[in-house]
């Protein structure tokens with residue numbers, strides 16, 4: 001009846017290239033502007049602002 005690939009445990013997704021954008025609430029942590037590498041610190045539930053230095057909207061997580 002059930003013919004699915006085994007679902008034993010979740011695969012880990014590489015986070016190294018994940019992009020977080022302005023307006024997202026990615027959780028607490030330090031985020032790095034992809035343009036000028038200014039660091040933005042967010043708490044849990046905080047919304048990602050534009051980069052305070054260059055107004056870029058994309059960040060990676062440190």
Ligand SMILES: [Zn+2]
Pocket residue numbers: 033034035036037038051052053054055056
């Ligand atoms: Zn920036």
